[in-house]
Amino acid sequence: MTETTAPALHRGAPAGEPLLHADDLVAGYLPGVNILNGCSLVLHPGELVGIIGPNGAGKSTLLKALFGLVNIREGHLTLAGQEITNMRADALVHKGVGFVPQTNNVFPSLTIEENLQMGVYQTPAKFSERLEVVLHLFPELVKRRKQRAGALSGGERQMVAMARALMPEPSVLLLDEPSAGLSPVRQDEAFLRTRRINKAxxxxxxxxxxxxxxxxICDRAYVLDQGRNAYSGPGRELMTDPKVIELYLGTLATDVDAARADAEAGAAADAAAQADTSPAAPVDGPEGTTPVDDEAPPASKD
Known part of the structure; x- marks a missing residue:
């Protein structure tokens, strides 16, 4: 099947056949209750595409539908022109689609290296080759490969989750709120890391x-509202669009400011608690080291 890009719906998208095409998706968790109500997007090779919108807009549901975790009731999903609608997640990984959920995204009882091994459980012979590539993208993990993932902070666990998703060498990576619950510094690191992965x-x-x-950081973005496409266009163009600012960015900025304040308060509390106790071991210490927590309360989900 050959897909073409509809300029009005996917404003700013490159010409030609997209790598991933979601067309008019209707999906939901419960029978008769739809979260997505005709949602569409295209992702072209080499693009970084964002999905934003108010709470309850269907953002995370869309991502899960793309990865086979939510049943698509109507519409079509194609990868490189091939139908993948409602394909199982393990089959999608084999076809080159990776997914990083917001929470519960590592195996806490396993070491970092063992988590990365799980990323290529379908093709274990690729482990050594892919490990070298992934550790080049995440040099912070090199000295900590034997540390258990459960001893890591939120930002560090997010890094391991991204690294594991990259182990099978995906062509498409789906990221569900990688900055949620992180301190401002860790949030910036998450966005820079995302851009680095895209440039790779x-x-x-x-x-x-x-x-x-x-x-x-996005080349293009889609604004969702009530499970439907509301706006789309180049990322920086949407930042200055009066309608997007009035209807969406103002509310979203308030949510982000509140989350940032919570994160900063949590970081201050951690610092005060550490001042009252003996000095903590270095972050790059041996297995069992308890890192400084950089998490704030998780953001509300769709």
């Missing part, structure tokens, strides 16, 4: 509540 040749779709920051 992986096409990325990122769902984000931190709309302004996401629009800064």
């Amino acid at each position: 040749g992986v096409s990325v779709i990122i769902v984000e509540q931190n709309a302004r920051r996401a629009l800064q």
Whole structure:
């Protein structure tokens, strides 16, 4: 099947056949209750595409539908022109689609290296080759390969989850709110890491509540509202669109400011608690080291 890009619906998208095409998707968790109500997007090779919108807009549901975790009731999903609608997640991984959920995204009882091994459980012979590539993208993990993932902070666990998703060498990476619950510094690291992955040749779709920051790094973005496409266009263009600012960015900015304040308060509390106790072991210490927590309460989900 050959797909073409509809300019009005996918404003700013490159010409030609998209790598991933979601067309008029209707999906939901419960029978008769739809979260997505005719949602569409295209992702072209090499693009970084953002999905933003208010709480309950269907952002995370869309990402899960793309990865076979939510049943698509109507519409079609294609990858490189091939139908993949409602294909199982393990089959999608084999076809080159990776997914990083917001929470519960590592195996806490396993080491970092064992988590990365799980990323190529379908093709274990590729482990050594892919490990070298992935550790080049995430040099922070090199000295900590034997540390258990459960001892890591939120930002570090997010890094391991991204690294594991890249182990099978995906052509498409789906990221569900990688900055949620992180301190401001860790949030910036998450966005820079996402851009680095994209520049390494992986096409990325990122769902984000931190709309302004996401629009800064995205080539294009879609604004969802009530499970439908509301606006689309180049990321930086949407940042200055009066309608988008009035209807969406103002509300989203308030949510992000609140989350940032919570994160900063949590970081201050951690610092005060550490001042009252003996000095903590270095972050790059041996297995069992308890890292400084950089998490804030998780953002609300769709």
